Amino acid sequence: MNPKFEAKFKEDGFSEKTLIQEKTYELLAKGQNVLGLAPTGSGKTLAYLWPLLEKAMPNDGTQILVIAPSQELAAQITEVARPWAKLLDLNVLSLIGGANVKRQIEKLKKRPEIVIGTPGRLLNLIDMKKLKLHLVDAIVIDEADELLGQSESLKDVREIVSHTKADSQLAFFSATDAPILSELHRWFGVDVTRIDVRSQDQTHGKVTHFMLETPTRKRTEMLRRLGNMDGFYGLVFFKQTSTLRDVAEKLTHMKVPVALLSSEKRQIDRQGALRRLKKKEIxxxxxxxxAARGLDIPNLPAVVNYDLPKDTNTYIHRVGRTGRMGAEGVVVNLGNEHGLRQFKQLMKETTYQIESGVLFAGSLIKEADRQNYIEEAELENKPKAKPKKKAQPKPEATKKDEKVAQKKRKKRKRNQKNKGMRRKKSKE
Known part of the structure; x- marks a missing residue:
């Protein structure tokens, strides 16, 4: 690694590269085409940034292009790349929809060495002849299963790549595999070295996966209860933005602070939502x-599936937002009896251990442990018996005390005898 990178690596608290970083570093540094498959939160972004940035030259125009599926992910990659690029006097520019295109055009005139963007905005600027890619040496397709798995986005990515040099290096990274990733030679005309460390990687922290049986009409109320738990905050996933908006309105009425992250929102509002979550303001x-694909929110404690995922890949990407880089996390899956039964069938294809959970005394616990919690609570609330007073030993009687006691006993006997004689005379 570049000495400047090595120094920052240690300053940032890293001691060694993750498995995907270690396995792909030399290959990318040597200019090979690579497909990197690694779990969510395992450091894939730095895995491709380090070796590619080291090869870029200041003031030589745009040499590295990173394509991401969402505005949030592109903005996140830009945030990660800038401090490392700065060490080598390289400039990074983010080109995403929702941002001011005129301002982006002005910044392109400065010929940034690294461009990171979403397909739509990149193609827009290419068509306007404002983004020139003829000097690009390396192209990264992040979240490749998402970008290449749909025919329209695959077409867009291939169109972008066609504007670069024929021998440009290609790097594909993803947390999940997809059929398209086995056909990269067919679509891009290059041989790709496949590096898959998903089964060996140990960077993921302990994540507990719960199922909470909840009728559909009561799911928002369950969110409210979860939101009132100490230290519980996170991402909540929905299938439809219409449901998302409806639940947001209800939670706001319930005094639960929330924000929205959807394609309908302005970019500044979307970034603000994530910033407020990181600061625990909501x-x-x-x-x-x-919207949330590939997001990295450090130490995010929880992910809630308001709508259960349609497939295992969706579940992997959702739950990968928590438990990143060794941190612990919780995943809560809401559903009625029928929905959870189907969900359990779906999860049989994975290695996830899904526990039935309940809310008990303001905490989320395993249903199997509820009886133990009840017994412990009863013991804590049971009134404690008052300790018995120890009998005090009688003091030893003195001779004077003994004489007084004898006189009292004699007097008591005389009185009893006199009473008996009086009763006898009265009878006669």
Missing amino acids: RFVLTTDV
């Missing part, structure tokens, strides 16, 4: 799968 960010 309890939940309500979002959809597209």
Whole structure:
């Protein structure tokens, strides 16, 4: 690693590279085409940034292009890349929808060495002849299963790549596999070295997965109860933005602070929502799968599936927002009896251990442990018996005391004898 990178690596508290960083570093540094598959939160972004940034030259125009599926992910990659690029006097520019295009055009005139963007805005600027990619040496397709798995976005990515040099290096990274990732030669005309460390990677922290059986009409109330738990905040996933908006309105009425993260929101509002969650100013960010794909929120304690995922890949990406880089986390899956039964069938294909959970005394616990909690609570609330007073030993009687006691006994006997004689005379 570059000495400047090495120094920052240690300053940031890292002691060694993650498995995906270690396995792909040399390959990317040597210019090979790579497909990197690693779990969520395992450091994939830095895995491709380090070796590619080291090869870039200041003031030589745009040499590295990173394509991401969402505005949030592109903005996040930009945030990660800038401090490392700055060490080598390289400039990073984010080109995403929702931002001011005129301002982006002005910044392109400064010929940034690294461009990070979403397909729509990149193509827009290419068509306007404002973004020139003829000097690009390396192209990264992040969240490749998402970007290439749909015909329209695959077409957009191939169109962007066609504007770069024929021998540009290609790097594909993803947390989940997809059929398209086995056909990269067919679509891009290059041989790709596949590095898959998903089964060996140990960076993921302990995450407990719960199922909370909840009727559909009571799911919002369950969110309110979760939001009132100490230290509980996180991302809540929905299938439809209409449901998302309805639940946001109800939670706001219930005095639960939330924000929305959807494609309908302005970019500044979306970034503000994530910033407020990181600062713990709100309890939940309500979002959809597209908007939250690849997001990195350090030490995020919880993910809630308001709507259960449609497939295992969706579940992997959702729950990957918590438990990142060794941190602990909780995943809560809400559903009625029928929905949870189907969900359990779906999860049989995975290695996740899904526990039935309940809310008990303001805490989320395993249903199997509820009786133990009840017994412990009863013991704590049971009134404690007052300790018995120890009998005090009688003091030893003195001779004087003994004489007084004898006189009292004699007097008592005389009185009893006199009473008996008086009763006898009265009878006669």
